[in-house]
Amino acid sequence: MFTCPIHLTMNARGEGIERAWVPEKIREVQNYLLEHYHGQVQATFSDSSRSKAENCNLFGEVVSVERFNYALRLDIDARPTYSERSLVKCANELIGTIRNGFTIVGLQGACVECYESRAGLGGFMECHTEWAEHMEKDQTRARIMGHIWHEGSNMIAETWVFKKYVSNPSLLLEDKEWTLKLLRDGNALAYFPLAVSYGQLPSSFGAIQKRRKRWMKGGMQLAFHVMKHVPMSYFTRYFHCWAYAGVFAYFVWFPTLNALILFGFGVIGRKCQSQMGSVFFLDPDLTEAELKGVNGVRILVWLWNWLGPATLFAFVGVVVGHFVNTLAFWHRGKFVNARKGYKWFWLQFGYILLDGVSLLFPLVRFRTQEKQYYQTQMLLDFILCRTPTWEVTEKSAMCKQNKVAQALV
Numbered sequence: 001m002f003t004c005p006i007h008l009t010m011n012a013r014g015e016g017i018e019r020a021w022v023p024e025k026i027r028e029v030q031n032y033l034l035e036h037y038h039g040q041v042q043a044t045f046s047d048s049s050r051s052k053a054e055n056c057n058l059f060g061e062v063v064s065v066e067r068f069n070y071a072l073r074l075d076i077d078a079r080p081t082y083s084e085r086s087l088v089k090c091a092n093e094l095i096g097t098i099r100n101g102f103t104i105v106g107l108q109g110a111c112v113e114c115y116e117s118r119a120g121l122g123g124f125m126e127c128h129t130e131w132a133e134h135m136e137k138d139q140t141r142a143r144i145m146g147h148i149w150h151e152g153s154n155m156i157a158e159t160w161v162f163k164k165y166v167s168n169p170s171l172l173l174e175d176k177e178w179t180l181k182l183l184r185d186g187n188a189l190a191y192f193p194l195a196v197s198y199g200q201l202p203s204s205f206g207a208i209q210k211r212r213k214r215w216m217k218g219g220m221q222l223a224f225h226v227m228k229h230v231p232m233s234y235f236t237r238y239f240h241c242w243a244y245a246g247v248f249a250y251f252v253w254f255p256t257l258n259a260l261i262l263f264g265f266g267v268i269g270r271k272c273q274s275q276m277g278s279v280f281f282l283d284p285d286l287t288e289a290e291l292k293g294v295n296g297v298r299i300l301v302w303l304w305n306w307l308g309p310a311t312l313f314a315f316v317g318v319v320v321g322h323f324v325n326t327l328a329f330w331h332r333g334k335f336v337n338a339r340k341g342y343k344w345f346w347l348q349f350g351y352i353l354l355d356g357v358s359l360l361f362p363l364v365r366f367r368t369q370e371k372q373y374y375q376t377q378m379l380l381d382f383i384l385c386r387t388p389t390w391e392v393t394e395k396s397a398m399c400k401q402n403k404v405a406q407a408l409v
Contacts, residue, residue, distance in 0.1 A: 002084045004068075006033065006041045008076075009058050011049040029076065052152070053167035053174035060162040068159050070095075075153040077200035079114070087195060091156050094190055100146025101234065102188035106157025108148055109195030110134040115339070122205040128351050129367065135329070136322050138191055145238045147188035149179035154197035155189065171225065172218030172388055180226070183235045209370075216374035217381075217388055223247050224382065250375050254368065323352050 010026045022045060030043045046058045056073070063071055070091055074080065090107065097104050111134055113127045134151065141148050152175040165181045167174040182188060202208045223243040232240050330345060358365040381388050 002037065002040070002072075004040070004072075004084065006037055007059055007062065008033065008041055008043045009049070009055040010043075010045055011051055011055050051169045051174070053169035053171075053178075056162070056174075056178075057166045057169075060166060063159055063162055065159045065163060070156050071159045071162055072156045073153060073162075074197065075199060078111070078153050079198045080109075080154065081196045081198070082109075082194070087156060090192065090195070094192070095158060097190075099188070099190060101186070102147050102183070103186055104147070104190045105161050105182065105187045106155055106189045107192040107195065108138075108151060108189040109154040109156075109192050109197055110138065111151045111154045111197055111199055113201045114198045116201050119201050119204070119208075122208055123201050124347065125351070126201060126208050128348070128355070131326070132322070132355075135193060136325070139193060142191035146190075147183075148191045150175040150189060153199065154195065156195075157189070161187070170387070171221060172214050173222050176218075176222055177225070180230065180236065180239055183239060184230070184233070186235050212370065213374050213377075216371045217378040219246060220250070220375045220378040221388060250372065254372060319352065323349070326352065 008026065008030055010022065010029070026043050026045055030041050033041045044058060044062060046054070049055055049058055059071075059073075070088065072087070087107075094107060095104055111130070113130045115123055115127045119126070138148050138151075161182070165178060167178045171177050179189065202211055223246045226236075226239055226243040227247070230236055230239070326348065327345075330340065330348060378388065380386075
């Protein structure tokens with residue numbers, strides 16, 4: 001429960017009469033919030049706002065730096081699991097500290113999804129994907145970089161940050177680009193996994209795919225934006241590495257790996273079997289190529305014999321570690337909408353194993369091929385000089401349009 005003022009901002013697509021429904025809808029949302037937050041909700045609407053980025057910029061214009069130290073950004077469907085007092089206490093302790101050369105100006109909590117049975121297996125997969133992204137990958141990023149990027153919701157920062165840094169509405173991942181602006185000035189967001197907020201799962205598999213399309217196309221768009229417009233510096237080095245790694249994976253790594261899975265590994269295995277009598281362990285002394293003086297064969301054989309298995313064992317160890325961590329959260333009721341029945345445990349266990357094994361075979365991994373497909377669409381948009389557009393993700397009747405609630409603390 002929050003005692004602070006709440007600013008409700010809302011956007012809508014279209015022109016003229018297509019936007020006439022907005023005042024009534026924003027009053028409906030405001031009245032719904034007033035049932036729980038009496039006198040705290042202030043609704044703001046700009047007729048020029050057609051995206052979440054423009055909503056955030058609007059909030060930066062109306063927020064008062066003199067009256068409030070911090071502002072909390074939440075999507076309208078977010079359900080925080082923490083109290084206002086505990087969040088402010090942690091913000092006072094962590095904001096202003098230095099991590100890896102960056103000045104911490106805000107905290108980013110974990111944004112996960114509430115499972116709904118009507119979403120079926122696709123919804124369960126989406127819940128797990130978001131859980132892994134925000135509870136596992138963000139943890140890894142924070143340990144390496146000392147900070148993470150903004151996830152679009154569940155973020156508390158000093159109020160001046162919202163006024164100084166504006167979002168770019170022309171990008172699909174405006175929150176990541178907003179983070180980049182912070183990083184260029186040596187500021188950053190610290191990862192705070194205890195501040196978990198549950199969001200509403202999209203209403204259908206098609207809605208889930210629409211959101212995935214926006215995120216995956218937006219990732220490719222942002223990577224090219226970083227490489228073209230953002231100079232390399234000490235503070236932006238991690239973002240540049242992410243951008244170049246993503247482009248390399250699309251153009252080189254995944255096509256090569258798919259080709260090896262389809263054709264290469266079988267040919268290599270038969271060759272090793274015929275010449276060295278084994279596929280799993282190679283003897284460098286028996287390699288015909290080395291006897292002919294080809295350089296590097298001994299190194300390649302050593303990599304196959306020792307580094308490959310070591311990498312595989314390390315990967316399995318990481319998967320097991322993530323599973324143990326997820327099990328602890330499940331036991332505390334922090335997964336799939338606080339469902340603690342053993343059915344959910346075995347579903348989670350089975351999907352973690354399936355997802356972990358499928359990482360070794362990207363050709364048959366749905367998420368990988370889906371990402372490649374949408375990134376190809378983004379590449380075609382670039383070639384044809386088309387501007388990608390933001391599309392609404394269908395949720396419940398209260399959340400059909402994208403809204404952002406800002407709480408001032």
